[in-house]
Structures are given as structure tokens and as C-alpha cells.
Amino acid sequence: MEKRIIIRDILNKCLDGGIPTREEAIALVQVELDSEEFYSLCYVANKLSREHFGNKGDVVAQIGLDYAPCSRNCGFCSFGRDAGVVKERLEWDTDTVVKAALAMVEAGANGIYLMTTADYPFKKFIAIAAAVREAVEDDIPLIANIGDFNYEQAQKLKEVGFSAVYHALRLREGTDTGIPRTKREETIANARAVGLAVQVCLEPVGPEHTPEEMVEQMFWAREIGATFNGAMKRTAVPGTRLAGLGEISFRELARLIAVTRLVMGDRATAHCTHEPNLPALMAGANLIWAEAGPNPRDVLPDTAAGRGQSVRKCQEILFEAGYDLRQGATPSAYPAG
Numbered sequence: 001m002e003k004r005i006i007i008r009d010i011l012n013k014c015l016d017g018g019i020p021t022r023e024e025a026i027a028l029v030q031v032e033l034d035s036e037e038f039y040s041l042c043y044v045a046n047k048l049s050r051e052h053f054g055n056k057g058d059v060v061a062q063i064g065l066d067y068a069p070c071s072r073n074c075g076f077c078s079f080g081r082d083a084g085v086v087k088e089r090l091e092w093d094t095d096t097v098v099k100a101a102l103a104m105v106e107a108g109a110n111g112i113y114l115m116t117t118a119d120y121p122f123k124k125f126i127a128i129a130a131a132v133r134e135a136v137e138d139d140i141p142l143i144a145n146i147g148d149f150n151y152e153q154a155q156k157l158k159e160v161g162f163s164a165v166y167h168a169l170r171l172r173e174g175t176d177t178g179i180p181r182t183k184r185e186e187t188i189a190n191a192r193a194v195g196l197a198v199q200v201c202l203e204p205v206g207p208e209h210t211p212e213e214m215v216e217q218m219f220w221a222r223e224i225g226a227t228f229n230g231a232m233k234r235t236a237v238p239g240t241r242l243a244g245l246g247e248i249s250f251r252e253l254a255r256l257i258a259v260t261r262l263v264m265g266d267r268a269t270a271h272c273t274h275e276p277n278l279p280a281l282m283a284g285a286n287l288i289w290a291e292a293g294p295n296p297r298d299v300l301p302d303t304a305a306g307r308g309q310s311v312r313k314c315q316e317i318l319f320e321a322g323y324d325l326r327q328g329a330t331p332s333a334y335p336a337g
């Protein structure tokens with residue numbers, strides 16, 4: 001009974017413009033899935049998002065450039081070298097990437113992400129990005145989703161026309177991934193220092209993650225000034241080190257989406273979920289991802305033929321959730337004013 005009253009008080013505070021404390025967020029992450037509190041939590045996050053984002057839904061398009069074993073060996077990723085899931089090395093050439101980007105923009109994507117493994121040569125990435133920037137109209141933002149980079153490389157990203165990077169601190173970074181947490185944070189600082197927006201997400205969530213560590217990550221995202229946060233559940237790619245731990249459900253993901261949304265408060269310029277799903281869009285998410293090319297959650301060289309969704313499919317999902325499709329750039333690709 002006491003817990004029920006506390007949850008209601010927290011939600012009322014959020015409706016009045018406040019955000020939960022860490023302790024309150026930990027309580028919210030644990031509300032029972034079939035309870036009145038769960039639906040109240042989703043109601044509040046959904047209401048705040050609809051109002052704050054003007055009921056606009058964003059579809060962003062991500063294109064992977066390389067399908068290759070990666071030396072960082074993240075335990076959830078099909079490219080992790082030691083997992084041996086991906087053995088060959090395939091790369092999308094410039095023409096293929098440009099054509100994919102143009103097709104996704106033509107279909108209505110609100111931003112283009114170019115993604116590589118951590119071992120992909122930076123110079124080659126910049127060359128392909130320059131071709132994409134030239135081909136795609138200026139008002140569609142480019143966002144880089146690549147390995148760690150130094151200050152000079154951050155400047156290069158800016159010069160070639162990126163306005164943002166997606167660079168999450170993954171859950172159990174340094175333990176479940178082959179990258180020290182400090183390295184990821186240095187990269188984020190480099191991006192911010194040159195004026196790139198930084199986007200993150202609570203990811204990749206599995207059943208083993210505790211409320212405390214997830215809430216800590218939510219507040220970290222708020223404190224570094226991320227332009228969006230959200231939540232992504234881990235896909236149990238067969239053969240990867242963490243696949244045996246299983247997956248959370250979309251309902252559990254929706255609960256995390258809602259709490260993450262409340263923690264971000266008015267600082268969020270979009271709220272992301274992955275993979276695209278309706279429960280998250282009923283709980284505060286308004287941004288979903290279409291994908292093509294190699295992808296760490298897939299075993300096929302082109303995820304458009306596998307797990308990846310098309311821009312059109314994402315638009316249909318946003319429609320089902322009652323969102324109006326945004327025209328033009330997602331605001332999350334630019335540093336907050």
C-alpha cells in the first residue's frame with residue numbers, strides 16, 4: 001500500500017515538471033508489469049513525450065558499412081571476433097551506401113546514421129561520409145555511430161558534415177565489452193568539445209541487469225547532456241557470448257523506456273527505442289530505427305533482408321502508435337540550444 005502511494009507521488013511530481021530521484025527511479029523500474037502503477041507510469045511518460053515532442057514521431061535510418069570480425073569482442077555483438085559468428089569481411093562501397101541513404105531519405109527518414117565496427121579505417125569512413133553528405137540534402141542530418149575517436153578525429157567528423165554521434169556507454173562497459181568505460185567517456189568528451197550532439201541509449205538490456213545499474217546509466221545520460229536517451233533490449237544472437245542469458249520482453253522494455261523518459265525530463269529532444277516496437281511507443285518513445293547493411297544484431301550481411309525494418313515499416317508503426325510523422329530533420333541530431 002505504501003509503495004503504491006509513493007509511485008503515485010513520484011508520477012505526480014513528474015507531471016508537474018520534476019524528475020524522479022535515483023531512489024525513486026529504482027522503485028519505478030521495479031513496478032509490477034500488470035499493475036495499475038505500470039500503466040500509470042506508461043501514461044505519464046507517454047503524456048510528457050506527446051506534449052514535449054508535439055506528437056511528432058521520428059524515423060532515423062542506419063546504414064552499416066562493414067560486416068567483419070571486430071577486435072573489441074563485445075559479448076552481445078555478432079561481429080565480436082572471438083564469437084566466430086561473422087568470419088568473412090565484406091564492405092559496402094561508396095555507391096551502395098549513397099544509394100541506400102538517398103532511398104531512405106526519399107522514403108522520409110529524419111536522419112542518416114553511418115555505422116561501422118571499431119576496426120574500420122577512419123579515413124575511409126570520412127571519404128564515404130563526404131560522398132553521402134554531398135548526395136543527401138543539407139537539412140537531413142548525418143550521425144556517426146563508430147568506434148572511439150580522438151579530438152582531431154572529432155573535428156574531422158564535424159568538418160565533413162556530421163552534426164551528432166551516437167556513442168552509448170553500454171551496460172557493463174569494459175566487462176561485457178572490450179572497451180574501457182573511460183575510453184568511451186573520452187570519446188564523448190571529444191565529440192562535445194567540437195560541438196557534436198551526443199546521443200545515447202540504455203543498452204543492450206538483458207535479464208541480468210540490476211535496477212541500480214540501469215538507473216545509474218539513465219542519470220549518467222542526463223548529466224552528460226545527451227540529446228536523446230531511450231532503451232534497447234539485447235538481441236540474443238546465437239553464438240555470441242551473452243546469448244545464453246536470454247532477452248527481456250517488450251513489456252519490460254516499455255517500463256525502462258518510461259522511466260528513462262522521466263529521468264530525461266525536458267532535456268530530451270527525442271526518445272529512442274530499439275528494435276521498433278509498439279509497447280515502447282505507448283510508454284514515451286517517439287524515435288525508431290530503420291536499418292540496412294551489416295548490423296551487430298544480425299547474422300546476415302544486409303539486415304534489410306533480416307531483422308532490419310524499412311523506413312516505411314517504421315512509419316506504419318509510428319502511425320499505429322498515433323504519432324504524426326515528422327517532416328525533415330530529427331531535432332535530436334543537433335546540440336541542445
Ligand code: SF4
Pocket residue numbers: 070071072073074077078079080081116117118177296
Ligand atoms: S559492438 Fe561495436 S565495438 Fe563491440 S564488437 Fe561489435 S562492432 Fe566491435
